[in-house]
Amino acid sequence: MENGGPIRWRFGGNDELTKASAITIRGVLNTLMENLKPEDSRPVIPLGHGDPSAFPCFRTTPLAVDAVCDAVRSAKYNGYGSTVGILPARSAIAEYLSKDLPYKLSPDDVYLTIGCTQALEVILQVLARPNANILLPRPGFPYYESRAGFCHLEVRHFGLIPERGWEVDLDAVEALADKNTAAMVVINPGNPCGNVFSYEHLKKVAETARKLGILVISDEVYDHLTFGSKPFVPMGIFGSIAPIITVGSISKRWIVPGWRLGWLITNDPNGILKNQGIVDSIVGFLNISSDPATFVQGAIPQILKNTTNEFFTKIVNTLKEAADLCYDRIKDIHCITCPSKPEGSMFVMVKLNLSLLEGIKDDVDFCCKLAEEESVIVLPGVAVGLKNWLRTYKRHLIRSSLWLSIGMPLLDNSKLLGWALENAALNVCYFAGQVFGTIEFGDSQIFGVGADFSVDKHQ
Amino acid sequence: MGEKSTLWNFEGDEHLNKASACTIRSFLTTVKENLNQNDDRPVIPLGHGDPSGFPSFRTAQVAEDAVVDAVRSAKFNSYSSSLGILDARRAIAEYLSDDHPYDISPKDVFVTVGARQAIDVLITVLARPGANILLPRPGYPLYEARAVFSHLEIRHFDLLPEKAWEVDLNGLEALADDKTVAMVLINPGNPCGNVYTHEHLQKIAETAKKLGFLIISDEAYGYLAFGSNPFVPMARFGSIVPVFTIGSLSKRWMVPGWRLGWILMSDPNGILQKHKITECVKSYIDISSDPSTITQGALPQILKRTTKSFHSKTLNLLREAADTCHAILKEIPCITYPSRPQGSMFLMVKLNLPLLKDINDDIEFCIKLAREESVIVLPGAAVGLKNWLRITFAVELSYLEDGLERIKAFTLRHTKTE
Numbered sequence: 001m002e003n004g005g006p007i008r009w010r011f012g013g014n015d016e017l018t019k020a021s022a023i024t025i026r027g028v029l030n031t032l033m034e035n036l037k038p039e040d041s042r043p044v045i046p047l048g049h050g051d052p053s054a055f056p057c058f059r060t061t062p063l064a065v066d067a068v069c070d071a072v073r074s075a076k077y078n079g080y081g082s083t084v085g086i087l088p089a090r091s092a093i094a095e096y097l098s099k100d101l102p103y104k105l106s107p108d109d110v111y112l113t114i115g116c117t118q119a120l121e122v123i124l125q126v127l128a129r130p131n132a133n134i135l136l137p138r139p140g141f142p143y144y145e146s147r148a149g150f151c152h153l154e155v156r157h158f159g160l161i162p163e164r165g166w167e168v169d170l171d172a173v174e175a176l177a178d179k180n181t182a183a184m185v186v187i188n189p190g191n192p193c194g195n196v197f198s199y200e201h202l203k204k205v206a207e208t209a210r211k212l213g214i215l216v217i218s219d220e221v222y223d224h225l226t227f228g229s230k231p232f233v234p235m236g237i238f239g240s241i242a243p244i245i246t247v248g249s250i251s252k253r254w255i256v257p258g259w260r261l262g263w264l265i266t267n268d269p270n271g272i273l274k275n276q277g278i279v280d281s282i283v284g285f286l287n288i289s290s291d292p293a294t295f296v297q298g299a300i301p302q303i304l305k306n307t308t309n310e311f312f313t314k315i316v317n318t319l320k321e322a323a324d325l326c327y328d329r330i331k332d333i334h335c336i337t338c339p340s341k342p343e344g345s346m347f348v349m350v351k352l353n354l355s356l357l358e359g360i361k362d363d364v365d366f367c368c369k370l371a372e373e374e375s376v377i378v379l380p381g382v383a384v385g386l387k388n389w390l391r392t393y394k395r396h397l398i399r400s401s402l403w404l405s406i407g408m409p410l411l412d413n414s415k416l417l418g419w420a421l422e423n424a425a426l427n428v429c430y431f432a433g434q435v436f437g438t439i440e441f442g443d444s445q446i447f448g449v450g451a452d453f454s455v456d457k458h459q
Numbered sequence: 460m461g462e463k464s465t466l467w468n469f470e471g472d473e474h475l476n477k478a479s480a481c482t483i484r485s486f487l488t489t490v491k492e493n494l495n496q497n498d499d500r501p502v503i504p505l506g507h508g509d510p511s512g513f514p515s516f517r518t519a520q521v522a523e524d525a526v527v528d529a530v531r532s533a534k535f536n537s538y539s540s541s542l543g544i545l546d547a548r549r550a551i552a553e554y555l556s557d558d559h560p561y562d563i564s565p566k567d568v569f570v571t572v573g574a575r576q577a578i579d580v581l582i583t584v585l586a587r588p589g590a591n592i593l594l595p596r597p598g599y600p601l602y603e604a605r606a607v608f609s610h611l612e613i614r615h616f617d618l619l620p621e622k623a624w625e626v627d628l629n630g631l632e633a634l635a636d637d638k639t640v641a642m643v644l645i646n647p648g649n650p651c652g653n654v655y656t657h658e659h660l661q662k663i664a665e666t667a668k669k670l671g672f673l674i675i676s677d678e679a680y681g682y683l684a685f686g687s688n689p690f691v692p693m694a695r696f697g698s699i700v701p702v703f704t705i706g707s708l709s710k711r712w713m714v715p716g717w718r719l720g721w722i723l724m725s726d727p728n729g730i731l732q733k734h735k736i737t738e739c740v741k742s743y744i745d746i747s748s749d750p751s752t753i754t755q756g757a758l759p760q761i762l763k764r765t766t767k768s769f770h771s772k773t774l775n776l777l778r779e780a781a782d783t784c785h786a787i788l789k790e791i792p793c794i795t796y797p798s799r800p801q802g803s804m805f806l807m808v809k810l811n812l813p814l815l816k817d818i819n820d821d822i823e824f825c826i827k828l829a830r831e832e833s834v835i836v837l838p839g840a841a842v843g844l845k846n847w848l849r850i851t852f853a854v855e856l857s858y859l860e861d862g863l864e865r866i867k868a869f870t871l872r873h874t875k876t877e
Contacts, residue, residue: 010671011585011640013735021742026541053536060536068753069527078511078518078714083484114572114718114748121748126472146746182469213468243467256536258752260572276463277471284472284479288604289579290572293751294716295526 020150024142025049028383035371048367048379048391050191050346053255057318060255061311067302068259068295077298083286085112085263085297092301093263097246100234103269111264111282114292115257116221119247119264121147121289123217126281127182128153135176135184137168138385139349141191141219157385158184162339162349166195170208177212183245184214189222189232192384192391193349194323194342196230199237206238215243215273221262222252224312227320228343239267243278250303252346255315261296319346336390349381352388363388478608481600483507486841489822493830503854503862506825506835508649508804510853511713515776518713519769525760526717526753535756541745543570543721543755550759551721555706558692567724569740570758572750574679574720577705578605580747581675581722584739585640586611593634593642595626597650597807597842597849599677602643615843616642620797620807624653628666635670642672647680647690650842650849651807652781652800654688664696673701673731679720680710682770685778686801697725701736708754708761710804711770719754777804780852780859787863793870794848804853807839810846816875821846827873832865 021027029048036044052058071077077086084090090107098104113119120143127134128151136144138157148155158172173184186205188197197205209216218235226232235244249262264282266273273279323342330338330348335356342348352363360366363380367390370376381389463470487506494502510516529535535544542548548565556563571577578601585592586609594602596615606613616631618624631642644663647654655663667674676693684690693702707720722740724731731737781800788796793814800806810821818824821838825848828834839847852859 007668008637008671009673009730009734010637011590011673011734011736012587013739014584014587017584017739017742018735021745024745026745049538051538059533065530065533068530072523072526072530075511075517075523078716079509080507080715118748126475127469129470129472132469143746150743150746179468213466215467215469257538258536260749260751272467276467276469277476278469279471281471281475284476287479287482287484288601288608290575290718290748293718293754296751296753 017150020146024146025379025383028379029377032367032371032377032380035368036375037372040375042375045376048377051257052346053257058255058315061307063306063308063311064250064254064256064299064303067299067306070302071295071298074298077295079294081112081291081294081297083289083291084283085110085291086294089297089300092304093265096304097234097236097265101236101239101267103239105236105265105267109266109268111266111286112292112297113247113249113262113264113286114290115251115260116219116247116249116262117143117260118289118292119249119262120144120219122264122282122285123183123245123247124148124153125151125285126278129182131180132182133178133180134182135173135214137185137187139192139381139389139391140185140385141187142383142385144185154180156181160190160193160195162193162351165340165343166190166193166349167197167201168205170204173208174212177214179213181212181214183217184209185217185219186235187219187221188235189220189226189344190347191219191222191345192347192379192381193340194345194347195340196226196228196232196344198230199233202233202235203238203241206235206241206244209242215245215278218244218246220246220248222345223248224253225316225319225346226344227316227323228341230343232344236265236267240269243268243270243272245273250300253312253315254303254307259293259296261292261300323348347391349384349386350390352390354388363390366390475608478604481841482604483600483837483841486822486838487835490825490829490835490838493826494833494835495830498833500833501858501861503834503858503865505851505854505859505862506837506849508710508851508853509715510804510851511715513855513858515855516713516773516853519761519765521764521766521769522708522712522714522757522761525757525764528760529756530753532756535752537752539749539752539755541747541749542741543568543750544752547755547758550762551706551723554762555692555694555704555723559694563694563723563725567726569722569724569744570750570755571707571720571722571744572748573709573715573718574677574705574707575601575718576747576750577707577720577722578602578677580740580743581641581703581705582606582611583609584736584743587640590638590640591636592640593631593672595643595645597839597844597847598643599645599649600841600843611640612638614639618648618651618653620651620809623798623801624648624651624807625655625659626663628662631666632670635672637671639670639672641675642667643675643677644693645677645679646693647678647684647802648805649677649680649803650805650837650839651798652803652805653798654684654686654690654801656688657691660691660693661696661699664693664699664702668700673703673736675703675705677705679705679707680803681706682711683774683777683804684802685774685781686799688801690802694723694725698727701726701728701731708758711773712761712765713773717751717754719750719758776856777802777853780854780856781806783856783859784850784852784863787860787867788850791867791870793874800852804851805849806852807842807844808848808850810848812846814875815870815873818873821848824848828866828869831872832869834862834865834869836866 090110133154244267251257379391582605591612704723709715
């Protein structure tokens with residue numbers, strides 16, 4: 001030691017922080033990745049993570065890219081913006097969302113955030129008064145639990161009912177709520193269940209919230225990504241029954257989760273959120289926090305105005321094909337049941353029948369062994385609150401006959417052959433083709449660029 | 460605002476509102492409300508710290524090209540690792556290593572949403588029941604806001620105007636106790652425009668080590684040193700005391716809107732690891748939002764390819780602006796000007812109130828200046844020094860000259876005549 005005696009350092013870590021971040025999807029996926037066999041030369045198939053942007057068939061529209069480039073080149077968006085977001089972007093989003101609502105949102109109802117993630121940070125922090133609690137769906141999205149834990153906001157879970165298309169168990173909601181309950185969360189279209197709620201059901205949710213004196217946080221990050229019989233219904237429609245805070249972003253509909261542009265909307269024609277001091281607190285939080293990149297904000301009006309219906313339809317159709325394929329193949333897998341055909345988002349929940357499997361004790365074990373033996377990653381249901389279920393990501397299940405053109409300089413306009421993957425329990429086949437793009441997980445890349453691989457089919 | 464209803468079980472958070480009350484923005488809003496709408500002259504903004512709107516201060520072409528390339532490549536649309544894309548961390552490590560006795564590892568670099576988020580992370584991680592943090596006065600009020608929000612007790616040490624705003628080390632020692640977890644240093648200085656010498660920084664490091672706390676070195680204005688003192692990164696003293704350096708693209712590249720910052724951990728003795736600080740920093744970053752992948756993707760190009768001539772041009776602009784300020788301000792009797800700025804974009808001047816009629820403090824001065832001359836400067840109260848003013852000189856030179864002349868005219872008009 002430099003001066004002879006030991007130094008007493010006065011700073012130290014905070015256990016609560018490490019606890020809060022322990023249960024995240026990233027954390028669980030990292031554990032599964034550790035089981036991958038490096039000597040397996042097949043590409044890893046990632047069906048655990050919710051990010052299709054690396055795949056050419058899910059590339060964002062060039063119009064969005066142009067909008068960002070224009071914003072950067074204009075040099076008008078290099079400065080600080082207002083903490084609630086620049087006005088042109090907020091106006092554009094207000095107009096975009098108002099199309100589906102019976103009333104008009106004002107730009108002041110729109111707060112721009114660093115992705116939907118920050119929108120959640122804001123609302124959870126604002127509601128976290130001493131002794132407050134919040135009602136979360138099970139299964140759900142574990143970021144809510146993590147962040148609520150960090151804010152000391154107590155969480156209580158209500159069930160979603162698998163045999164009723166994963167509808168909210170409203171009786172359970174009423175039983176859980178007490179005078180300290182500030183809000184309930186609904187995720188629609190659903191993550192992880194892939195369900196889409198009906199108009200009638202959402203109305204009942206709003207009425208229940210009103211009866212209990214709570215607000216509804218409607219997580220609509222997968223908005224409009226529906227391909228089944230039920231259309232997407234924004235919860236904001238019921239803003240006059242109970243105040244609705246909608247959180248959303250461009251991440252999923254435009255397939256650009258890395259751009260980090262989201263929003264928090266106050267759907268509250270009766271001005272309750274203002275009276276209760278919620279609006280002031282939202283602004284207060286944003287005043288001491290960072291903001292989304294100004295040039296992405298600057299691109300928003302152009303992105304919202306110019307993106308064509310063709311682009312949206314294409315994405316939704318790709319999802320539909322993948323969902324149909326997934327559901328059909330799963331029907332043939334004897335130890336897995338899917339109680340509810342996915343109608344939206346990018347995920348489906350399937351139940352494991354462990355009694356039919358030998359040497360596999362639970363969902364985590366299934367996923368670890370699947371990673372090890374077949375280089376396929378799916379998310380064990382325990383990560384989203386349902387043990388012995390799996391969340392699988394149906395994005396990549398593209399029919400072999402689906403041709404896509406990509407403009408990557410490496411390959412000179414050549415086309416990508418899709419491939420179909422079946423679950424390891426039956427048979428696995430890959431089609432010859434080329435794989436592009438990389439996905440990072442922590443410090444490693446699990447998908448190579450430009451790799452050729454051959455047909456490999458086994459029973 | 461209507462009455463709170465007992466029908467609804469949710470309510471806003473008083474504590475949050477308190478923490479966010481005193482920001483630079485809120486002071487500037489008050490001042491700007493007094494602008495005279497009928498004054499045809501352009502408003503001269505010498506109150507905020509954002510020159511990006513001025514043509515002379517446009518960012519490097521290379522930087523714009525890099526961002527456009529990144530978004531067109533389609534390689535940066537996905538979620539990134541929460542600590543940052545590896546290539547971006549590597550690029551920052553290489554950039555900072557230029558000025559460092561040994562190579563910095565990318566593992567010690569975390570990419571953040573601007574320096575703002577870096578401040579959020581570090582204050583949150585260090586806050587523990589009963590702990591306190593030492594902040595400079597004058598300083599940057601976001602530190603105060605975040606400390607209040609995290610229930611971290613604040614103690615202010617003084618910067619000494621007569622010694623080029625050096626830290627009052629005796630005062631610092633008197634303030635610290637066994638619950639002091641860290642001190643914050645801003646170098647080059649905001650709001651004072653100081654650039655500390657190697658000797659002074661070494662003394663600070665040794666003091667921190669003696670008292671057992673770590674140093675947060677806010678180097679958002681890093682390398683923007685145009686005077687006789689070269690910029691010395693605090694990371695050099697990491698073997699004496701653990702240092703967290705905060706940096707960003709915002710100031711050196713004039714792009715605060717791009718929201719790209721970083722935290723550098725300098726701790727070759729592994730003390731932060733041992734005390735679980737490193738783990739907590741990573742955990743908190745894990746549950747927070749991340750910077751845009753587009754800018755992260757562009758970062759290697761930006762850091763490697765921006766030319767020395769771009770950086771020199773910036774320094775020359777700032778130096779010329781600072782000289783212009785000096786020439787005009789020294790002629791104004793009711794303003795005393797203790798120390799010429801050596802860096803950053805700001806300088807502090809003291810008001811000699813007894814010489815002024817009908818102006819009782821800094822806020823009143825700024826309000827009347829806005830109303831009568833359409834010039835915005837920041838009242839020193841916003842940064843912890845009442846009856847001083849913070850003037851931004853990173854402004855188009857012609858505007859700056861105009862603004863300073865108007866300030867001079869204003870003070871003449873308000874000077875007592877006896």
